[in-house]
Amino acid sequence: MAVAQQVLRSEWTKIKSVRSTAWTLGLAAVVTIALGALISAVSKNGFKDLSQENQLTFDPTLTSFAGMGLGQLAMIVFGVLVVSNEYSTGMIRTSLAAVPQRGTFFFGKAAIATLLALVVGMVTSFVTFFVxxxxxxxxxxxxxxxxxxxxxxxxxxxxxxxxxxxxxxxAVLRSPVLSLGVLMPFFFLVTNILGSVSATKKVGQYFPDQAGGKIMQVVPTSDDAPYGPWGGLAIMVLWVAAALFFGYLSLKRRDA
Structure with a gap:
């Protein structure tokens, strides 16, 4: 228990001492709130021009979250930086020498970053909604x-x-450039393309962002997704659990 507490304090110190991580969290909040406000204002002015069907299916809650797509970009960068900073600077060797229990080290880092992301995410979500x-x-x-x-x-x-x-x-890829090179196209190209093409739509519905995004919908849509808001979030949780598991295995089995 004492080791775990020391790891948590150490990881908190690492995160708050790197300005880029704080900037990415702030940027995630600003972009999500500002773009959501802009799209909401535009939607209000254009509401009368919508068809009767679109007016009946208008989802004001989801509309206010229109900036979430860009906001998640900053959250992705934050997640990448938290893990990759030590690899890019070579500090990972020092960290693992100080904490040889790699599971404790990895999940301690993940716990602190997750807590920060949760606080920022919740505050951002509520402010975005009200604005x-x-x-x-x-x-x-x-x-x-x-x-x-x-x-x-x-x-x-x-x-x-x-x-x-x-x-x-x-944690699997280790490189910030490679990680961003995989994650950005995955979330901003691959999942959107697969989710919009009829031949691959059923596959795209099970990708993490497509499934998880259902939790923010209030008004039902005409899509044929076989799950509801909580079911979609559960699918996203499974993706996250798999990513963290393989990240841990990579750290455990490979040299620093």
Whole structure:
């Protein structure tokens, strides 16, 4: 227990001493809130031009989270930096010499970064929602409406899980350039393409961002996903668990 506490304190010190990690978390919040507010304002002004069907299926909660796509970019970078900084500087050898229990080291690092991501994600999600609804005016939703609180809390969980997934992948790949080179196309090209093409749509629905994003929906859509909001989040959790597991195995079995 004493070793675990020391590892947690050490990892907290490492994270807060690197300015880039703090900047990425701040950027995630700013981008998500600002873009969500902008899209909400545009949606309010253009609401009257929507068809009756689109007006009936309009999801004010999901609209306020329109900036989440870019916000998750910063969370991915944060997850990559937390793990890769020690590899790029060579400090990983010193860290493992100080903490030879690699499982304790890896999951201690992951725990601190996850806690930070959760705090930032939850604050960002709630602020994004309230700002977005203010911009929507008469077309807004209330936190007490059915499914809205679940969606807002889910937005914070989504940002946290994206960070955890990125940490696991980076632990396998070790290189920040290679990790970002894999994660960015995966989330911003591959999953979107597979999710929009009819031949591969059923496969794309089970990718982490596509499945996890369901948690932020309040108004049901016409897609044929065989799972609901919590089912989608559970699928994302499985992806994250697999990424962290293989990240741990990589650290355990390979030389620093």
């Amino acid at each position: 977005g609804q203010a911009m929507l005016g008469g077309h807004s939703a209330s936190l007490g409406d059915p499914g809205v609180l679940r969606a807002v809390v889910g937005g914070g969980l989504y940002m946290t899980l994206i960070t955890m997934f990125s940490m696991g992948i980076t």
